[in-house]
């Protein structure tokens with residue numbers, strides 16, 4: 143028998159019906175994959191018009207938005223795909239936690255997924271900076287000064303990002319290169335690996351026959367039916383993406399070069415929405431604590447979750463399983479904290 147190709151690997155001839163149930167995974171992993179691919183499809187044409195220099199970046203975004211044919215649509219699609227990826231990827235993480243799907247043998251894939259989501263956040267942040275308007279310039283200034291606070295490697299990281307002692311052309315080129323290559327290619331590779339591992343780990347998590355209420359041979363669905371279901375979810379996702387892009391424009395403030403001092407008005411520094419919770423922390427705590435220590439603790443807690451907070455290998459695919467209570471409570475507290483701090487900044 144010939145080796146299955148990547149598509150066949152992800153879609154074996156039959157799979158258990160329970161694994162394919164929409165109400166188990168909500169299609170969140172697949173939707174995230176589609177959103178990432180949409181980012182590549184819409185991002186490459188934007189590269190033909192974007193000019194990565196400090197003087198021209200802001201203007202070239204205006205050219206894309208107001209002059210280039212369908213540039214506004216491509217930019218809106220790119221913006222919304224990025225926002226939805228962060229949102230849907232995070233919901234997927236919650237699904238994995240509350241259904242106990244991170245337990246052995248899926249612990250390594252938990253790490254791959256987490257790394258892909260973290261790099262996706264940095265990818266989104268680097269794209270946000272490329273807008274090069276007064277809002278994103280404010281976020282850049284705050285961001286690089288936080289990075290500088292990192293113990294031991296702060297100055298080196300600052301230099302790596304800024305490309306010199308102050309923000310200049312080199313900064314735009316660096317963010318542009320990180321965005322279009324340095325982060326997007328690793329995320330693409332990680333997601334391919336992550337999807338590949340799902341089948342390597344025995345398919346989407348399922349209850350073992352002993353814990354299942356029905357010990358008879360579970361029903362299965364064919365590859366054909368699986369692809370049909372994926373097709374429906376894909377079309378619905380694309381419909382939502384297009385509706386958002388057609389009716390809600392991606393934000394755009396004045397270009398940096400249109401104001402004499404782009405660092406004025408910093409009291410309302412506009413961090414991107416997914417980092418607003420850190421902006422709230424920055425208002426009340428020292429930068430090292432708010433920008434480095436607390437986010438690092440959150441990441442570390444998530445990374446070690448299947449080793450430290452729930453080492454059991456029972457309760458897989460059981461919603462809110464008892465063995466995983468501690469992990470569920472910790473993740474719930476982290477999620478509630480991030481949501482509350484975000485809303486506080488939004489409405490504050």
Ligand code: HEM
Nearest residue numbers: 167170171172174175231235243252255256258259346347
């Ligand atoms: C960043 C974007 C991500 C994409 C595109 C993605 C994609 C996928 C896909 C397609 C699946 C299989 C079906 C499904 O569950 O919907 C999956 C499963 C899985 N993902 Fe992700 N994922 C992402 C992020 C994450 C994150 C942040 C984590 C956890 C920290 C994670 C952990 C897992 C695990 C453990 C599985 C196996 C779940 C199971 O077997 O039930 N993924 N992922």
